[in-house]
Amino acid sequence: MSVDPLLVRARGLWEALAGVPVSFAPSGGVTVVVSPGSQLCPPSWTGIVVLGDAAIVTAPTEVAARAVSRSLASVPADSLTRGDVVRAVLPVTEVLGPAALGYVSSDDFRPSAAVGAIEHLDPGHQDLRGLVGSAGPEDRDESGLEEITSPAFVVRDGTDVIAAAGYRTWPESTAHVSVLTAPRHRGRGLARQVASAAVAHALAAGLMPQWRARPVASRRVASALGFRELGSQLSLGLDHNKLRQDAVGAADGTAVPGSRA
Structure with a gap:
Protein backbone atom coordinates (compact mmCIF):
# COMPACT_ATOMS: atom_id res chain seq x y z
CA MET A 1 0.00 0.00 0.00
CA ALA A 100 -9.62 20.79 10.67
CA LEU A 101 -5.95 20.23 9.80
CA GLY A 102 -5.06 20.84 6.16
CA TYR A 103 -1.74 20.51 4.35
CA VAL A 104 -0.48 21.14 0.84
CA SER A 105 2.58 20.10 -1.16
CA SER A 106 4.27 21.96 -3.98
CA ASP A 107 2.72 19.56 -6.49
CA ASP A 108 -0.83 20.11 -5.20
CA PHE A 109 -0.62 23.87 -4.60
CA ARG A 110 -3.03 25.91 -6.74
CA PRO A 111 -1.88 29.53 -6.55
CA SER A 112 -4.40 32.32 -6.84
CA ALA A 113 -3.70 35.18 -9.20
CA ALA A 114 -3.68 38.54 -7.46
CA VAL A 115 -6.14 41.09 -8.84
CA GLY A 116 -4.19 44.00 -7.39
CA ALA A 117 -0.81 44.61 -5.86
CA ILE A 118 0.23 42.50 -2.89
CA GLU A 119 2.62 44.28 -0.57
CA HIS A 120 5.09 42.71 1.86
CA LEU A 121 5.28 44.06 5.41
CA ASP A 122 7.38 43.05 8.37
CA PRO A 123 5.53 40.92 10.95
CA GLY A 124 4.07 43.19 13.60
CA HIS A 125 4.10 46.21 11.26
CA GLN A 126 1.94 49.04 12.60
CA ASP A 127 -0.21 49.05 9.46
CA LEU A 128 -1.53 45.62 10.43
CA ARG A 129 -3.02 46.99 13.65
CA GLY A 130 -5.99 48.57 11.93
CA LEU A 131 -6.89 45.29 10.25
CA VAL A 132 -6.55 43.34 13.50
CA GLY A 133 -8.59 45.99 15.30
CA SER A 134 -11.39 45.76 12.73
CA ALA A 135 -11.98 42.09 13.52
CA GLY A 136 -13.76 40.79 16.59
CA PRO A 137 -11.85 38.88 19.27
CA GLU A 138 -12.94 35.50 17.89
CA ASP A 139 -11.77 36.28 14.33
CA ARG A 140 -8.55 37.79 15.63
CA ASP A 141 -7.73 34.75 17.75
CA GLU A 142 -8.75 32.33 15.00
CA SER A 143 -6.45 34.02 12.48
CA GLY A 144 -3.31 34.12 14.64
CA LEU A 145 -2.06 36.98 12.49
CA GLU A 146 -0.36 38.67 15.43
CA GLU A 147 1.88 35.62 15.89
CA ILE A 148 3.37 35.32 12.39
CA THR A 149 7.14 35.22 11.93
CA SER A 150 7.12 35.49 8.13
CA PRO A 151 6.52 38.67 6.15
CA ALA A 152 2.89 39.75 6.04
CA PHE A 153 1.41 39.67 2.54
CA VAL A 154 -1.23 42.37 2.36
CA VAL A 155 -3.78 44.09 0.15
CA ARG A 156 -4.68 47.72 0.75
CA ASP A 157 -7.69 49.90 0.11
CA GLY A 158 -6.09 53.29 -0.10
CA THR A 159 -3.74 53.35 2.86
CA ASP A 160 -5.67 50.79 4.89
CA VAL A 161 -4.62 47.13 5.02
CA ILE A 162 -7.84 45.18 4.38
CA ALA A 163 -6.46 41.62 4.04
CA ALA A 164 -3.27 39.97 5.22
CA ALA A 165 -1.66 36.56 5.49
CA GLY A 166 1.57 35.12 6.75
CA TYR A 167 2.82 32.16 8.73
CA ARG A 168 4.51 31.24 11.94
CA THR A 169 7.39 28.78 11.74
CA TRP A 170 6.54 25.66 13.71
CA PRO A 171 8.74 22.61 14.47
CA GLU A 172 9.52 20.03 11.82
CA SER A 173 9.87 22.70 9.09
CA THR A 174 6.20 23.61 9.22
CA ALA A 175 4.59 26.91 8.25
CA HIS A 176 1.40 27.53 10.25
CA VAL A 177 -0.63 29.82 7.99
CA SER A 178 -2.62 32.81 9.30
CA VAL A 179 -5.14 34.83 7.28
CA LEU A 180 -7.44 37.73 8.12
CA THR A 181 -9.72 39.94 6.02
CA ALA A 182 -11.52 43.05 7.27
CA PRO A 183 -15.18 42.15 7.83
CA ARG A 184 -16.63 44.62 5.33
CA HIS A 185 -14.28 43.46 2.57
CA ARG A 186 -15.02 39.75 2.77
CA GLY A 187 -16.47 37.79 -0.12
CA ARG A 188 -14.11 39.35 -2.69
CA GLY A 189 -11.48 36.59 -2.79
CA LEU A 190 -8.90 38.67 -0.93
CA ALA A 191 -8.15 35.95 1.64
CA ARG A 192 -7.31 33.53 -1.14
CA GLN A 193 -4.98 36.04 -2.81
CA VAL A 194 -2.93 36.96 0.26
CA ALA A 195 -2.90 33.36 1.54
CA SER A 196 -1.63 32.20 -1.84
CA ALA A 197 1.33 34.56 -1.54
CA ALA A 198 2.10 33.33 1.98
CA VAL A 199 1.87 29.66 0.98
CA ALA A 200 4.10 30.22 -2.06
CA HIS A 201 6.68 31.88 0.21
CA ALA A 202 6.57 28.95 2.64
CA LEU A 203 6.92 26.31 -0.06
CA ALA A 204 9.86 28.18 -1.62
CA ALA A 205 11.55 28.00 1.80
CA GLY A 206 11.06 24.22 1.92
CA LEU A 207 8.37 24.39 4.60
CA MET A 208 5.16 22.37 4.89
CA PRO A 209 2.17 24.76 5.00
CA GLN A 210 -0.44 23.90 7.61
CA TRP A 211 -3.96 25.34 7.64
CA ARG A 212 -5.81 24.86 10.92
CA ALA A 213 -9.35 26.21 10.86
CA ARG A 214 -12.86 25.84 12.23
CA PRO A 215 -14.94 28.26 10.08
CA VAL A 216 -16.28 26.75 6.87
CA ALA A 217 -15.32 29.86 4.89
CA SER A 218 -11.67 29.53 5.94
CA ARG A 219 -11.63 25.86 5.05
CA ARG A 220 -12.99 26.69 1.59
CA VAL A 221 -10.12 29.10 1.00
CA ALA A 222 -7.65 26.38 1.93
CA SER A 223 -9.34 23.87 -0.37
CA ALA A 224 -9.22 26.33 -3.27
CA LEU A 225 -5.44 26.59 -2.80
CA GLY A 226 -5.00 22.81 -2.90
CA PHE A 227 -4.87 21.99 0.80
CA ARG A 228 -6.12 18.55 1.78
CA GLU A 229 -7.78 18.04 5.14
CA LEU A 230 -5.88 15.10 6.60
CA GLY A 231 -7.32 15.20 10.11
Whole structure:
Protein backbone atom coordinates (compact mmCIF):
# COMPACT_ATOMS: atom_id res chain seq x y z
CA MET A 1 0.00 0.00 0.00
CA SER A 2 1.37 3.42 -0.95
CA VAL A 3 2.25 5.86 1.82
CA ASP A 4 1.07 9.47 1.62
CA PRO A 5 4.27 11.52 2.19
CA LEU A 6 2.27 14.56 3.27
CA LEU A 7 0.44 12.53 5.90
CA VAL A 8 3.74 11.11 7.17
CA ARG A 9 5.18 14.59 7.44
CA ALA A 10 2.10 15.97 9.20
CA ARG A 11 2.16 13.13 11.69
CA GLY A 12 5.82 13.82 12.38
CA LEU A 13 4.95 17.38 13.33
CA TRP A 14 2.31 16.42 15.89
CA GLU A 15 4.42 13.60 17.29
CA ALA A 16 7.11 16.21 17.99
CA LEU A 17 4.59 18.60 19.55
CA ALA A 18 3.39 15.85 21.91
CA GLY A 19 6.50 16.47 24.00
CA VAL A 20 7.18 12.79 24.75
CA PRO A 21 7.95 9.83 22.49
CA VAL A 22 4.74 8.77 20.72
CA SER A 23 3.74 7.61 17.24
CA PHE A 24 0.55 7.33 15.26
CA ALA A 25 -0.16 3.60 15.09
CA PRO A 26 0.38 2.25 11.54
CA SER A 27 -2.64 -0.01 11.98
CA GLY A 28 -4.86 2.86 13.15
CA GLY A 29 -6.51 3.43 16.50
CA VAL A 30 -5.69 5.61 19.49
CA THR A 31 -2.39 5.98 21.34
CA VAL A 32 -2.57 7.76 24.71
CA VAL A 33 0.48 9.12 26.55
CA VAL A 34 1.15 11.22 29.63
CA SER A 35 2.71 14.57 28.71
CA PRO A 36 2.28 17.57 31.04
CA GLY A 37 4.26 19.69 28.58
CA SER A 38 2.30 18.71 25.49
CA GLN A 39 1.78 21.35 22.81
CA LEU A 40 -1.29 19.57 21.45
CA CYS A 41 -3.41 21.57 23.90
CA PRO A 42 -3.28 24.24 26.62
CA PRO A 43 -1.42 23.36 29.86
CA SER A 44 -3.23 20.80 32.07
CA TRP A 45 -5.63 19.95 29.23
CA THR A 46 -5.96 16.79 27.15
CA GLY A 47 -5.13 17.04 23.45
CA ILE A 48 -6.43 14.84 20.65
CA VAL A 49 -5.04 14.89 17.12
CA VAL A 50 -6.41 12.60 14.43
CA LEU A 51 -4.49 12.20 11.17
CA GLY A 52 -5.69 9.58 8.73
CA ASP A 53 -7.06 6.56 10.57
CA ALA A 54 -4.94 7.02 13.70
CA ALA A 55 -4.87 9.38 16.65
CA ILE A 56 -2.50 10.43 19.40
CA VAL A 57 -3.77 11.78 22.71
CA THR A 58 -1.76 13.55 25.40
CA ALA A 59 -3.02 13.75 28.98
CA PRO A 60 -1.47 15.76 31.82
CA THR A 61 -1.56 12.98 34.45
CA GLU A 62 -1.52 9.20 34.76
CA VAL A 63 -5.08 9.23 36.11
CA ALA A 64 -6.32 11.25 33.15
CA ALA A 65 -4.43 9.07 30.68
CA ARG A 66 -5.95 5.88 32.07
CA ALA A 67 -9.46 7.35 32.00
CA VAL A 68 -9.06 8.68 28.46
CA SER A 69 -7.58 5.39 27.25
CA ARG A 70 -10.50 3.39 28.69
CA SER A 71 -13.17 5.80 27.51
CA LEU A 72 -11.93 6.35 23.97
CA ALA A 73 -10.79 2.80 23.20
CA SER A 74 -13.99 1.92 21.33
CA VAL A 75 -14.52 5.31 19.66
CA PRO A 76 -13.78 5.33 15.89
CA ALA A 77 -10.91 7.60 14.89
CA ASP A 78 -13.14 9.82 12.79
CA SER A 79 -15.31 10.56 15.85
CA LEU A 80 -12.56 11.30 18.37
CA THR A 81 -12.65 15.05 17.76
CA ARG A 82 -16.43 15.35 18.01
CA GLY A 83 -17.29 17.24 21.15
CA ASP A 84 -20.60 15.46 21.66
CA VAL A 85 -18.92 12.05 21.47
CA VAL A 86 -16.19 12.77 24.03
CA ARG A 87 -18.62 14.55 26.36
CA ALA A 88 -20.67 11.36 26.48
CA VAL A 89 -17.78 9.31 27.88
CA LEU A 90 -15.57 11.79 29.76
CA PRO A 91 -16.18 14.53 32.40
CA VAL A 92 -15.48 17.43 30.04
CA THR A 93 -15.55 20.98 31.43
CA GLU A 94 -14.23 22.95 28.43
CA VAL A 95 -13.61 22.32 24.75
CA LEU A 96 -11.46 24.03 22.13
CA GLY A 97 -12.22 22.96 18.59
CA PRO A 98 -12.55 20.85 16.70
CA ALA A 99 -10.32 22.35 14.04
CA ALA A 100 -9.62 20.79 10.67
CA LEU A 101 -5.95 20.23 9.80
CA GLY A 102 -5.06 20.84 6.16
CA TYR A 103 -1.74 20.51 4.35
CA VAL A 104 -0.48 21.14 0.84
CA SER A 105 2.58 20.10 -1.16
CA SER A 106 4.27 21.96 -3.98
CA ASP A 107 2.72 19.56 -6.49
CA ASP A 108 -0.83 20.11 -5.20
CA PHE A 109 -0.62 23.87 -4.60
CA ARG A 110 -3.03 25.91 -6.74
CA PRO A 111 -1.88 29.53 -6.55
CA SER A 112 -4.40 32.32 -6.84
CA ALA A 113 -3.70 35.18 -9.20
CA ALA A 114 -3.68 38.54 -7.46
CA VAL A 115 -6.14 41.09 -8.84
CA GLY A 116 -4.19 44.00 -7.39
CA ALA A 117 -0.81 44.61 -5.86
CA ILE A 118 0.23 42.50 -2.89
CA GLU A 119 2.62 44.28 -0.57
CA HIS A 120 5.09 42.71 1.86
CA LEU A 121 5.28 44.06 5.41
CA ASP A 122 7.38 43.05 8.37
CA PRO A 123 5.53 40.92 10.95
CA GLY A 124 4.07 43.19 13.60
CA HIS A 125 4.10 46.21 11.26
CA GLN A 126 1.94 49.04 12.60
CA ASP A 127 -0.21 49.05 9.46
CA LEU A 128 -1.53 45.62 10.43
CA ARG A 129 -3.02 46.99 13.65
CA GLY A 130 -5.99 48.57 11.93
CA LEU A 131 -6.89 45.29 10.25
CA VAL A 132 -6.55 43.34 13.50
CA GLY A 133 -8.59 45.99 15.30
CA SER A 134 -11.39 45.76 12.73
CA ALA A 135 -11.98 42.09 13.52
CA GLY A 136 -13.76 40.79 16.59
CA PRO A 137 -11.85 38.88 19.27
CA GLU A 138 -12.94 35.50 17.89
CA ASP A 139 -11.77 36.28 14.33
CA ARG A 140 -8.55 37.79 15.63
CA ASP A 141 -7.73 34.75 17.75
CA GLU A 142 -8.75 32.33 15.00
CA SER A 143 -6.45 34.02 12.48
CA GLY A 144 -3.31 34.12 14.64
CA LEU A 145 -2.06 36.98 12.49
CA GLU A 146 -0.36 38.67 15.43
CA GLU A 147 1.88 35.62 15.89
CA ILE A 148 3.37 35.32 12.39
CA THR A 149 7.14 35.22 11.93
CA SER A 150 7.12 35.49 8.13
CA PRO A 151 6.52 38.67 6.15
CA ALA A 152 2.89 39.75 6.04
CA PHE A 153 1.41 39.67 2.54
CA VAL A 154 -1.23 42.37 2.36
CA VAL A 155 -3.78 44.09 0.15
CA ARG A 156 -4.68 47.72 0.75
CA ASP A 157 -7.69 49.90 0.11
CA GLY A 158 -6.09 53.29 -0.10
CA THR A 159 -3.74 53.35 2.86
CA ASP A 160 -5.67 50.79 4.89
CA VAL A 161 -4.62 47.13 5.02
CA ILE A 162 -7.84 45.18 4.38
CA ALA A 163 -6.46 41.62 4.04
CA ALA A 164 -3.27 39.97 5.22
CA ALA A 165 -1.66 36.56 5.49
CA GLY A 166 1.57 35.12 6.75
CA TYR A 167 2.82 32.16 8.73
CA ARG A 168 4.51 31.24 11.94
CA THR A 169 7.39 28.78 11.74
CA TRP A 170 6.54 25.66 13.71
CA PRO A 171 8.74 22.61 14.47
CA GLU A 172 9.52 20.03 11.82
CA SER A 173 9.87 22.70 9.09
CA THR A 174 6.20 23.61 9.22
CA ALA A 175 4.59 26.91 8.25
CA HIS A 176 1.40 27.53 10.25
CA VAL A 177 -0.63 29.82 7.99
CA SER A 178 -2.62 32.81 9.30
CA VAL A 179 -5.14 34.83 7.28
CA LEU A 180 -7.44 37.73 8.12
CA THR A 181 -9.72 39.94 6.02
CA ALA A 182 -11.52 43.05 7.27
CA PRO A 183 -15.18 42.15 7.83
CA ARG A 184 -16.63 44.62 5.33
CA HIS A 185 -14.28 43.46 2.57
CA ARG A 186 -15.02 39.75 2.77
CA GLY A 187 -16.47 37.79 -0.12
CA ARG A 188 -14.11 39.35 -2.69
CA GLY A 189 -11.48 36.59 -2.79
CA LEU A 190 -8.90 38.67 -0.93
CA ALA A 191 -8.15 35.95 1.64
CA ARG A 192 -7.31 33.53 -1.14
CA GLN A 193 -4.98 36.04 -2.81
CA VAL A 194 -2.93 36.96 0.26
CA ALA A 195 -2.90 33.36 1.54
CA SER A 196 -1.63 32.20 -1.84
CA ALA A 197 1.33 34.56 -1.54
CA ALA A 198 2.10 33.33 1.98
CA VAL A 199 1.87 29.66 0.98
CA ALA A 200 4.10 30.22 -2.06
CA HIS A 201 6.68 31.88 0.21
CA ALA A 202 6.57 28.95 2.64
CA LEU A 203 6.92 26.31 -0.06
CA ALA A 204 9.86 28.18 -1.62
CA ALA A 205 11.55 28.00 1.80
CA GLY A 206 11.06 24.22 1.92
CA LEU A 207 8.37 24.39 4.60
CA MET A 208 5.16 22.37 4.89
CA PRO A 209 2.17 24.76 5.00
CA GLN A 210 -0.44 23.90 7.61
CA TRP A 211 -3.96 25.34 7.64
CA ARG A 212 -5.81 24.86 10.92
CA ALA A 213 -9.35 26.21 10.86
CA ARG A 214 -12.86 25.84 12.23
CA PRO A 215 -14.94 28.26 10.08
CA VAL A 216 -16.28 26.75 6.87
CA ALA A 217 -15.32 29.86 4.89
CA SER A 218 -11.67 29.53 5.94
CA ARG A 219 -11.63 25.86 5.05
CA ARG A 220 -12.99 26.69 1.59
CA VAL A 221 -10.12 29.10 1.00
CA ALA A 222 -7.65 26.38 1.93
CA SER A 223 -9.34 23.87 -0.37
CA ALA A 224 -9.22 26.33 -3.27
CA LEU A 225 -5.44 26.59 -2.80
CA GLY A 226 -5.00 22.81 -2.90
CA PHE A 227 -4.87 21.99 0.80
CA ARG A 228 -6.12 18.55 1.78
CA GLU A 229 -7.78 18.04 5.14
CA LEU A 230 -5.88 15.10 6.60
CA GLY A 231 -7.32 15.20 10.11
CA SER A 232 -8.51 17.30 13.01
CA GLN A 233 -7.61 18.53 16.48
CA LEU A 234 -9.58 18.85 19.71
CA SER A 235 -8.51 20.09 23.15
CA LEU A 236 -10.36 19.06 26.30
CA GLY A 237 -10.47 20.52 29.77
CA LEU A 238 -11.39 17.63 32.07
CA ASP A 239 -12.76 17.54 35.61
CA HIS A 240 -9.75 15.98 37.34
CA ASN A 241 -11.56 15.64 40.66
CA LYS A 242 -14.19 13.53 38.92
CA LEU A 243 -11.46 11.48 37.21
CA ARG A 244 -9.82 10.74 40.57
CA GLN A 245 -13.16 9.78 42.12
CA ASP A 246 -13.91 7.46 39.21
CA ALA A 247 -10.45 5.91 39.51
CA VAL A 248 -11.01 5.15 43.20
CA GLY A 249 -14.48 3.80 42.47
CA ALA A 250 -13.17 1.58 39.69
CA ALA A 251 -10.51 0.22 42.05
CA ASP A 252 -13.03 -0.83 44.72
CA GLY A 253 -15.78 -1.79 42.27
CA THR A 254 -18.25 0.97 43.16
CA ALA A 255 -18.12 2.89 39.89
CA VAL A 256 -18.09 2.15 36.20
CA PRO A 257 -14.88 3.31 34.46
CA GLY A 258 -15.58 6.41 32.41
CA SER A 259 -18.94 7.00 34.07
CA ARG A 260 -20.10 10.60 34.52
CA ALA A 261 -22.69 9.64 37.16
